[in-house]
Amino acid sequence: MSDNEANRFSARAARYAKVGTRVGGVAARVASQRFLGAKPDRSGNALALASALGGLKGPIMKVAQLLATIPDAVPPEYAAELMKLQSEAPPMGWAFVKRRMQAELGAGWEQRFKTFEHQPAAAASLGQVHRAEALDGSPLACKLQYPDMQSAVEADLSQLQLLFKLRKRFDPAIDTSEMGVEIGARLREELDYGREAKHAALYDIMLKDEPSIRVPKVWPELSSGRLLTMQWMEGSKMLSHTEDSLAIRNKLATAMFTAWWFPFSRFGVIHGDPHLGNYTVFDDAKGKAAGINLLDYGCIRIFPPSFVGGVVDLYRGLHEGDEARVVHAYETWGFKRLTKPLIDVLNIWARFIYGPLLDDRVRTIADGVKPAEYGRKQAFQVHQALKKLGPVQVPREFVFMDRAAVGLGAVFLHLAAELNFYRLFNEAIENFDVTQVAARQTAALDRIGLKPSTGS
Numbered sequence: 001m002s003d004n005e006a007n008r009f010s011a012r013a014a015r016y017a018k019v020g021t022r023v024g025g026v027a028a029r030v031a032s033q034r035f036l037g038a039k040p041d042r043s044g045n046a047l048a049l050a051s052a053l054g055g056l057k058g059p060i061m062k063v064a065q066l067l068a069t070i071p072d073a074v075p076p077e078y079a080a081e082l083m084k085l086q087s088e089a090p091p092m093g094w095a096f097v098k099r100r101m102q103a104e105l106g107a108g109w110e111q112r113f114k115t116f117e118h119q120p121a122a123a124a125s126l127g128q129v130h131r132a133e134a135l136d137g138s139p140l141a142c143k144l145q146y147p148d149m150q151s152a153v154e155a156d157l158s159q160l161q162l163l164f165k166l167r168k169r170f171d172p173a174i175d176t177s178e179m180g181v182e183i184g185a186r187l188r189e190e191l192d193y194g195r196e197a198k199h200a201a202l203y204d205i206m207l208k209d210e211p212s213i214r215v216p217k218v219w220p221e222l223s224s225g226r227l228l229t230m231q232w233m234e235g236s237k238m239l240s241h242t243e244d245s246l247a248i249r250n251k252l253a254t255a256m257f258t259a260w261w262f263p264f265s266r267f268g269v270i271h272g273d274p275h276l277g278n279y280t281v282f283d284d285a286k287g288k289a290a291g292i293n294l295l296d297y298g299c300i301r302i303f304p305p306s307f308v309g310g311v312v313d314l315y316r317g318l319h320e321g322d323e324a325r326v327v328h329a330y331e332t333w334g335f336k337r338l339t340k341p342l343i344d345v346l347n348i349w350a351r352f353i354y355g356p357l358l359d360d361r362v363r364t365i366a367d368g369v370k371p372a373e374y375g376r377k378q379a380f381q382v383h384q385a386l387k388k389l390g391p392v393q394v395p396r397e398f399v400f401m402d403r404a405a406v407g408l409g410a411v412f413l414h415l416a417a418e419l420n421f422y423r424l425f426n427e428a429i430e431n432f433d434v435t436q437v438a439a440r441q442t443a444a445l446d447r448i449g450l451k452p453s454t455g456s
Contacts, residue, residue, distance in 0.1 A: 235280025253417030334395030
C-alpha cells in the first residue's frame with residue numbers, strides 16, 4: 001500500500017469510526033428503548049441525531065438534509081430536526097488554502113490571478129468559495145474542495161444505511177434501499193469538479209435563449225478535478241425579495257420554474273438541489289430584480305428520456321382521468337407490484353405534486369393552505385395507507401425528481417407568487433416527444449463530452 005493509499009485508508013477509517021460512534025449511539029439509544037419496553041422518545045432521539053450529524057459537517061450532513069426533504073424517508077420528528085442543520089462547515093485557513101491551490105494549479109499559482117481573497121466568500125459541506133480576479137480583471141468564483149472528501153463520502157455513505165435502519169425500526173412502509181444507491185451515485189459525482197464544469201456548460205446550452213436566467217462561464221485553465229473556477233455572478237439573496245411587488249415576485253418565480261422544468265422537459269436534465277443558496281437574483285439597468293443566477297452545478301441528474309415520458313404520461317393521465325396511462329407512468333418509473341390500492345395511494349402524492357399544474361387558473365402554490373401545513377396532510381395519508389399495504393420500494397430516479405419538486409414549491413411559497421402553473425407547465429411540454437428528448441440530450445452531451453448520470 002502506497003503512502004497516499006495508506007493516508008486515504010486512514011482518513012476513511014477515522015471518519016467511519018467518528019460517524020459510526022455518533023450515529024450508532026443514537027441507534028443504541030433507540031434499541032434500548034425498545035428492549036426495555038419504553039415508549040420511543042422520537043423527539044429526543046431526533047434531537048440527538050441532528051446534534052450528532054451537525055457536529056460532523058461534511059457529506060453526512062448533506063445526506064441528512066436531503067433525507068429531510070424526501071417525504072416519509074425519515075419520521076417527521078427527525079425531518080424537523082434535520083431541516084435545522086446548516087450547511088456551513090468550518091473554512092480552511094489561508095495556509096491550507098495555499099497548499100491546496102498549489103496542488104491543483106502548480107507552483108506560482110498566485111501569479112495566474114490578479115487578486116485572490118484569503119477569506120472564503122462561502123463555506124459549505126464539500127468545499128469553500130473564494131472571490132478572485134483573472135489577470136484581465138474578470139471577477140471569478142473559485143470553489144476549492146476540502147481535503148479527504150472522497151474518504152469522507154465513502155465512509156459517510158456506508159453509515160447512511162444506519163439512518164435508513166433507524167427509520168425501518170419505526171415502520172417499514174417505505175423501502176429506502178434504492179434511495180441509498182441514488183444518493184451515493186449523486187454524491188460521488190459532486191466530488192468531480194471536472195464533471196460539474198461540464199454540467200455548467202450543459203446548462204449554458206439548454207438555457208442560452210432565456211434572458212431571465214444566467215449561467216456562469218467556466219474558466220477551464222484555472223480549474224481541475226478539485227478546483228472549479230467560474231465567473232463571479234453578482235446578485236442578492238432570493239429571500240430579500242419576499243416583500244417586493246407581486247409583479248417582481250412572479251417574474252422571479254417564473255424564472256425559477258423555467259430554469260427547472262425547461263431543461264427537464266426538453267433534455268431530460270434536472271437540478272436536484274433547489275437550495276436557496278444555489279441561486280441569487282440579478283438586477284436590470286434600473287436596479288430592479290430581473291432574473292436569477294444559477295450558481296451551483298454539482299447535483300445534476302440526467303434522466304433516461306423514458307423517465308421524462310413517464311412524468312408527462314402521469315400528468316396527462318391524471319388530467320384526463322386515463323387510469324391506464326397513469327399505471328403505465330408508474331411502471332415506466334420503476335414501481336413494482338402495482339395493485340389498484342397501491343396506485344390509489346401513489347396518486348394521493350402525485351395529485352399533491354401535480355396539483356398546481358392541473359389547475360388552469362392563477363393561484364399561489366399552496367392555494368390557501370398554511371405554508372407550515374403544505375403537503376403534511378397528503379404525506380400523512382400516504383404513510384398511513386402504506387403501513388397497511390406493506391412496503392413500497394421507491395425507484396432511485398424518483399429521489400431527486402421529488403426533491404426538486406418539493407424544493408421549488410418551497411421557493412414559490414417564500415415568494416407567495418401568483419401564477420398560472422398549468423399554462424407554464426403545458427408550455428414546457430408543448431409538442432412533447434420522447435424521441436426528440438433523446439435526440440436533444442444526446443446532441444448536448446456529445447457536444448461537451450459529458451456522460452449521462454450513473455444509473456441512467
